[in-house]
Amino acid sequence: MTDALIAGVGMTRFEGESERSIVGLAALAAERAVADSPYAWDDIASLHAGNALAEALGTQAGIANALAAALGIEGVATDRVENTSATGASACHRGVDAVERGGGVALVVGAEKMSVAETSTVTGAIGRLVHDREYDQGLTLPSFGGLAAGAYLDRHDAPREALAAVARKNHRNAVENEFAQFRKEISVDEALDSPIVADPLRLYDCCPMTDGAAALVIAHEDAPASGDDARPHDGGDRSRSNPVRVASAAGATGSHAVADRPDPLALESVRTAGERAFAAAGIGPDDVDVACIHDAFTVLELLELEELGFYDPGTAWEATLDGETALDGELPVNPGGGLKARGHPLGATGISQIVELVWQIRGDLPPERRVAGPDPETAFAINVAGFGNNSVCTVLTA
């Protein structure tokens, strides 16, 4: 259990092409998170900015310093966090570390503006994450997804519709999410008929490229608030200002080269990070009420659910087809639409998962957006870098 509380959250709408600059996106998300918290700008001791692709895409470099100036909080300690697709969750953990060490308030912001470059440029930049010997073969992240998806369907005798069902569920969850990139339902047939990306994965099995930002105000449980509308942390009902605790934050690396893994379906970093996060929080998978799972590809949602112990190997696809992971299921997964439909701006994604889970725990959302039953007490997020190169898990509790 940590001493860190999520005292405020905010994000921009995720969209295919934003009119705002990357600093503009980051600033908007930050302002919304601070406004959502009991803290004032003067309370913030550090700023941690997550951004993955600035150098590759030519967006604002040194984003943490630029953002501090844009927000008018020069003087705070700043740093930029980069961990490819898991940049957002790693930035969150940097903020948790900062308040546990310093006892104050940290502002964590993640942002990405992927529309500034051609699709092939972004694909090439992300494709450079792979091992040099993989790069020589022209491998991309969807390549790994295609190999794993084919192996998963073969080994578990699962129908192709099992992957499409993940996409359909996450698109359905995004329809009522005003921050999501894709707010339209898709059918299993539409998913099955979409263009092939890496067989058997098709377009609707893959997350999009996205512009967007998300932010958190993370405070030590003893940090005093000086904001105009400062309210006590333990003020009874779950109002907008009531914080959510970071029960644990843990990460782990796996092999860099995907083929180095003893099993093509193994995601060792997911398993290890999950075990560490559950142990540090003193809970197990059965205690989780709602989860955000890194569904960059539909098959990843299934593999991660199994590696994390939510389902036995080879059974997550049946659970998905049976509706167990739907908004009204036993374990709602990706209630905001996931990477698939909410979008995947690399630097912001992990933070947007935390934002979604805080909203769910606090009960802030309208009925059609909330998971079924009482407000969840325990939530789990996993943000994954590369194809399981690195996994970052966060457990939140009411």
Add this chain to the structure above:
Amino acid sequence: MSDSDSSTDGVDRPDDGIALDEPVAVDRAFRCADCGRRWYYQRRRCPDCSGTDATTYGLGTGELVAVTRVEMTPPDVRSPNRLGLASFDGVRLIAQLADEALSPGDAVAFAGAHRLRDGDEVLRPRLDAVDGDPG
């Protein structure tokens, strides 16, 4: 395969690991000189014994474990790019396939001379079908 690094300040460092940057042929893997563990993707130390001395050897016949056909590829890579995950007696790798018809369970070996990415100066082999049992 051990090397000796020289830093720019002129201070020589002792041999302390397997070279990461020396070119290795596509069809060769590494074997630890201390424990015999084998692997394909360069690393400074043996994953089992942390030994820092390794030799390379030629891969023989392997077995395809999974295949995919990638339609959306980087600008300098063929499209579609047919890829296979293959196991060579426990050493796994992913490589381009020469034959569209290859499928899991097929025996394969590196063969031929192909340009894997546009601009490559060296032609290299792809995985192709072979007769016989996987090694």
